[in-house]
Amino acid sequence: MHPFSYRQASDEQSALSGVSGQPGAAYLAGGTTLIDLMKLDVQKPSQLIDITPLPWTKITELPGGGVSIGAMVRNSDLAHSEIIMTRYPVLSEALLSGASPQLRNMATTGGNLLQRTRCYYFRDITTPCNKREPGSGCSAMDGYNRIHAILGTSKHCIATHPSDMCVALTALDATIVTRGAKGERRIPINEFYFTPGDHPERENVLEPGELITAVELPAMPFAARSHYRKVRDRASYAFALSSAAVALDIQAGVIKGARIAMGGVGTKPWRALDAEKALIGKTAGPDAYKAAAEAALRGAKTHKDNAFKVELAKRTVIRALTMAAQKTA
Amino acid sequence: MEHGAAATACPSDPALAPGSLAPDFRLSHPRNASLSLSDLRGQPVVLAFYPPGWDPSRGEQIAQYNKILTQLPNLHAELMDFSVDGDWYDLRFAREQMRLPFLANPSPQPEIARLYGAEGREALFVIDSEGVIQWSCCAPVGMPPKAEDLLEALRSIAPQPKEETAAPKASRMALTRRDFIAATLATAFALTLGAHAVQAEPEATKLGATPMAPAIGVSGGDTMPITLTVNGAAHDLQIDPRATVLDALRERIGMTGSKKGCDHGQCGACTVLVDGRRVLSCLSLAVAQQGKQITTIEGLAQGETLHPMQQAFLTHDGFQCGYCTPGQIMSAVGLLTEPVGPEDADVRENMSGNLCRCGAYPNIVAAIQDVRKANTNAPV
Numbered sequence: 168m169h170p171f172s173y174r175q176a177s178d179e180q181s182a183l184s185g186v187s188g189q190p191g192a193a194y195l196a197g198g199t200t201l202i203d204l205m206k207l208d209v210q211k212p213s214q215l216i217d218i219t220p221l222p223w224t225k226i227t228e229l230p231g232g233g234v235s236i237g238a239m240v241r242n243s244d245l246a247h248s249e250i251i252m253t254r255y256p257v258l259s260e261a262l263l264s265g266a267s268p269q270l271r272n273m274a275t276t277g278g279n280l281l282q283r284t285r286c287y288y289f290r291d292i293t294t295p296c297n298k299r300e301p302g303s304g305c306s307a308m309d310g311y312n313r314i315h316a317i318l319g320t321s322k323h324c325i326a327t328h329p330s331d332m333c334v335a336l337t338a339l340d341a342t343i344v345t346r347g348a349k350g351e352r353r354i355p356i357n358e359f360y361f362t363p364g365d366h367p368e369r370e371n372v373l374e375p376g377e378l379i380t381a382v383e384l385p386a387m388p389f390a391a392r393s394h395y396r397k398v399r400d401r402a403s404y405a406f407a408l409s410s411a412a413v414a415l416d417i418q419a420g421v422i423k424g425a426r427i428a429m430g431g432v433g434t435k436p437w438r439a440l441d442a443e444k445a446l447i448g449k450t451a452g453p454d455a456y457k458a459a460a461e462a463a464l465r466g467a468k469t470h471k472d473n474a475f476k477v478e479l480a481k482r483t484v485i486r487a488l489t490m491a492a493q494k495t496a
Numbered sequence: 497m498e499h500g501a502a503a504t505a506c507p508s509d510p511a512l513a514p515g516s517l518a519p520d521f522r523l524s525h526p527r528n529a530s531l532s533l534s535d536l537r538g539q540p541v542v543l544a545f546y547p548p549g550w551d552p553s554r555g556e557q558i559a560q561y562n563k564i565l566t567q568l569p570n571l572h573a574e575l576m577d578f579s580v581d582g583d584w585y586d587l588r589f590a591r592e593q594m595r596l597p598f599l600a601n602p603s604p605q606p607e608i609a610r611l612y613g614a615e616g617r618e619a620l621f622v623i624d625s626e627g628v629i630q631w632s633c634c635a636p637v638g639m640p641p642k643a644e645d646l647l648e649a650l651r652s653i654a655p656q657p658k659e660e661t662a663a664p665k666a667s668r669m670a671l672t673r674r675d676f677i678a679a680t681l682a683t684a685f686a687l688t689l690g691a692h693a694v695q696a697e698p699e700a701t702k703l704g705a706t707p708m709a710p711a712i713g714v715s716g717g718d719t720m721p722i723t724l725t726v727n728g729a730a731h732d733l734q735i736d737p738r739a740t741v742l743d744a745l746r747e748r749i750g751m752t753g754s755k756k757g758c759d760h761g762q763c764g765a766c767t768v769l770v771d772g773r774r775v776l777s778c779l780s781l782a783v784a785q786q787g788k789q790i791t792t793i794e795g796l797a798q799g800e801t802l803h804p805m806q807q808a809f810l811t812h813d814g815f816q817c818g819y820c821t822p823g824q825i826m827s828a829v830g831l832l833t834e835p836v837g838p839e840d841a842d843v844r845e846n847m848s849g850n851l852c853r854c855g856a857y858p859n860i861v862a863a864i865q866d867v868r869k870a871n872t873n874a875p876v
Contacts, residue, residue: 205738206759266849269827
């Protein structure tokens with residue numbers, strides 16, 4: 168690990184000023200990604216600003232029925248929050264399907280949004296990687312790419328976004344609230360992440376030093392009928408090969424509204440808008456779900472080892488929709 | 497090979513004189529992909545360079561080791577042989593049932609020998625736990641350093657005895673068996689570098705040895721004063737910000753109950769409680785835990801009375817080799833305070849962050865269920 172200096176931020180202002188004008192500075196929250204990647208020399212900050220003392224640890228109801236989640240809320244607290252379990256079960260399920268209890272006790276909401284890919288080549292500094300070292304090439308493209316993405320890829324990067332939480336937040340149309348040199352910003356999660364394109368090293372719209380303060384969920388009464396389905400190589404404690412976060416608004420057997428996002432298959436948490444459209448007005452049932460799954464995977468681009476993900480992702484979407492529909496709204 | 501160099505410290509490179517910071521480097525190997533010298537910070541390291549073709553199982557090498565060992569009082573270890581097992585060498589000792597594995601076949605990294613000015617020579621660097629070179633010796637091939645010199649250097653970097661255990665032993669040095677193992681392991685790791693380090697291959701610089709900004713000038717290596725509260729007791733430490741809670745516990749405070757398994761948050765062997773919640777000490781920086789209550793496996797028992805979870809693991813034989821056990825037990829104690837369903841499947845799911853290579857899972861689940869059913873809420 169490279170040497171760094173360490174400082175605790177006592178409040179928001181000291182956090183922001185600690186990082187401004189310091190290109191090598193990074194915020195430290197739960198540390199579950201950052202410390203790991205620092206040990207691998209993938210990330211080499213010269214200065215860590217510990218933001219865990221910041222008081223953004225509350226989950227509060229917003230006027231109008233939405234919910235605000237402080238950036239420092241731990242994944243375990245969020246997953247077990249009564250309001251999340253009843254209003255947005257998909258989020259609670261996604262969180263509990265991710266990592267281990269120890270990691271969920273450490274990881275924060277803001278940090279999870281910035282989780283880095285598990286691409287083995289990104290994590291191995293002895294191999295080329297455009298995300299880690301722009302222009303060095305992509306080792307996954309012609310390497311072993313079973314866990315890699317099939318949606319949103321470019322010729323420079325096929326790394327999968329690893330988070331479960333972010334897939335649920337994407338289905339729920341979350342808004343990310345930030346604070347930076349230019350004041351507060353409110354960024355819809357669908358505009359937060361970049362696909363790799365020509366710049367895999369740029370993963371999101373955050374400016375240097377910009378700090379996530381909260382995540383807001385809009386009122387979405389039908390999200391009470393939502394579900395997260397995750398498929399992986401073992402029963403627990405593994406990253407998704409494929410996952411789906413879905414919510415269904417079914418009235419008298421007809422689908423009035425739908426939210427579908429996919430994990431494990433995209434270079435970012437993947438919202439499947441076409442699949443949602445395909446469901447509207449249809450009778451809830453296998454035919455509609457199958458059509459939605461087909462729409463969700465249209466345009467998928469596979470590589471040597473990950474072609475299986477297309478069919479797997481379709482089945483994951485179908486199963487998630489089936490399970491959500493069985494829930495009582 | 498140069499054969500004309502003087503058999504003293506390397507005066508040619510001032511960066512490597514005693515007192516300077518040891519340049520960092522990275523050892524790339526399929527089975528140990530992320531090992532950097534700086535990862536060993538917090539414990540003394542003996543870095544040795546040997547010429548190509550060096551074979552640790554040669555009689556004279558073993559004799560060299562034994563010369564050192566015999567001078568360590570209270571150790572009673574006699575190195576019998578090195579045996580090769582795939583990519584690893586095992587060191588076998590006569591009276592101690594120790595097998596110390598070490599890497600036998602890292603990729604060639606002549607760059608590292610060059611960093612230390614040890615190309616084409618046999619060299620030894622004794623580096624203290626802060627990463628500072630305390631002693632070095634650089635000699636032509638075939639002239640290994642004197643055992644007494646190395647011993648003296650080892651003695652100089654041995655951790656000071658702790659105040660609590662001040663019972664002054666007759667021993668004339670503070671090196672414990674464990675300290676020596678750490679040093680030997682580090683030596684072993686380092687020695688293996690040497691086997692290839694001097695094969696001057698001009699083009700072989702692509703390696704993982706990003707020659708880490710010659711760590712010499714890096715000021716970020718400064719230490720910080722902190723107070724860690726472990727099992728109710730305050731420990732004042734002067735510590736490198738890079739040190740994890742796990743390293744602070746094991747290497748500085750001397751609590752080796754928490755185990756280093758993967759060191760990357762994937763195995764759970766390092767699990768401790770922080771403010772009552774189970775977390776991974778290998779991914780937690782020590783400097784970030786001030787004012788928090790850390791509970792380790794050493795803090796569970798009340799005197800001679802085991803914590804119910806410890807007793808249940810014994811009763812149900814919830815382990816085989818025992819390496820993952822402290823992490824399993826700490827994780828299980830943390831689980832008791834979490835919303836976890838009543839079934840065995842719920843326990844399995846909520847213990848999934850703790851791996852057991854022996855496969856003691858059924859007994860671990862039984863032990864945890866026993867405690868839960870007894871609804872024992874022993875103070876943690």
